[in-house]
Amino acid sequence: MFGRSLILGGGLALLVCGAAIAGDNNTLYLVQTSDGGSLANSFSSDQSNAHGNTITASQTGSGNFAHVTMCSGGLAVPCGGGSIELTQNDAGQYNGGDQFTAGGQTVRNYVSISAQDGSSARVDQLGGGNSATLDVLDGAGTIQQNGNDNTAALTVEDGTIGTITQNNNSNTATLTVNGVSGAAASLTQNGNDSLGPVVGSVPYAGLPVTITRN
Numbered sequence: 001m002f003g004r005s006l007i008l009g010g011g012l013a014l015l016v017c018g019a020a021i022a023g024d025n026n027t028l029y030l031v032q033t034s035d036g037g038s039l040a041n042s043f044s045s046d047q048s049n050a051h052g053n054t055i056t057a058s059q060t061g062s063g064n065f066a067h068v069t070m071c072s073g074g075l076a077v078p079c080g081g082g083s084i085e086l087t088q089n090d091a092g093q094y095n096g097g098d099q100f101t102a103g104g105q106t107v108r109n110y111v112s113i114s115a116q117d118g119s120s121a122r123v124d125q126l127g128g129g130n131s132a133t134l135d136v137l138d139g140a141g142t143i144q145q146n147g148n149d150n151t152a153a154l155t156v157e158d159g160t161i162g163t164i165t166q167n168n169n170s171n172t173a174t175l176t177v178n179g180v181s182g183a184a185a186s187l188t189q190n191g192n193d194s195l196g197p198v199v200g201s202v203p204y205a206g207l208p209v210t211i212t213r214n
Contacts, residue, residue, distance in 0.1 A: 024051040034061035047071065052081040059109065062090040062127075065102055066111040070119040082119040086111055090127035091147065099129065105151060107131040115139050116157075125150060136160045145171060152196075156185045164188070172196045177209055186210040 034040030040063035047053050047070050059066065070082045088109040102110035108129035115121040116137040123132045128147040135141075137157035144165045145152055152173045156162035159182040164173045166189045173196035175187045186209070187196070194213065 024053065026050070026053045028053070028055045028057075030055070030057040032057075032059045032064065034059075034063055040064065042066075044068070047082055050082065054082065055084040055086070057084070057086045059086075059088045060090075062108045063100060064088050064090075064109040065100075066113075068111075068113045068121075070113065070115040070121060071117045082115070083121070084113060084115065084119075085122045085124075086113070087124045088126070088130060090130065103131060103133060105131050107151070113141075115141060134162075136162055148191075154185070156183050158182055161185070165190075166194060167191060169193055175209075175211075184208040186212070188212045188214075190214045 028045070030043060032041035032043065040061060041059050043057060043059065043066040045055060045068045055068065057066065066086055068084055070084055088111060090108050099106050099108055103112060108127070109125060110131045111123055112133040113121045113123065114135045116139065118139050120140040121134055121136060122142040123134060125132055125145045126147060128149045130145060130147065131151040132143045132145065133153045134143055135155040138159035141154060141160065141162045143152045143154055143163070146167045148168045148170050150166060150171045152164045152166060154162045154164050155176040156179050158179045160179055162175070162185040164175055164187045166173055169191040171189060171191060171194040173187055173189060175185055175196070177183060177185050
């Protein structure tokens, strides 16, 4: 399978790219819409052994779950070059009735992405009560959240550029800087009562790490 495009829609989407069926330079477009409820939409994709694949996904409403692995890292032939852009939008539907538990949190929408070996990932969440977790190695990762009561966690490894931006109030962000070379990271929070630590398993002094709270 080479250079193929796939369009998916509906409440449950599962895409696996294992060693035996690994495809390169493919494109996936996914659109999911829900009226709310626990896990109304669920999307999982494993691109561990693929090269140069692109995913563009959109989940609208609440009760959305997404888990994506763009590259597992450590392969004999690096599987980088892939990218994912995922948007979750529950704006105008923010109420406690549609929450569910994921990643040890009570959330309305949840996304977890691992992108390694040169892959890139961007997560945009609109509305409130959303959670995004992003782990990037030797690539680029961005989390942007516009709304209240959102949670973001970004882990930046070697050779990685990582960014968290949160707009509005009562948002929480954790920026973990593990990179010792070629890493850069920024955390920007615009709003009231927002908080979150910047931590590192190694000292990140000397690395371009920027924290802005307005």
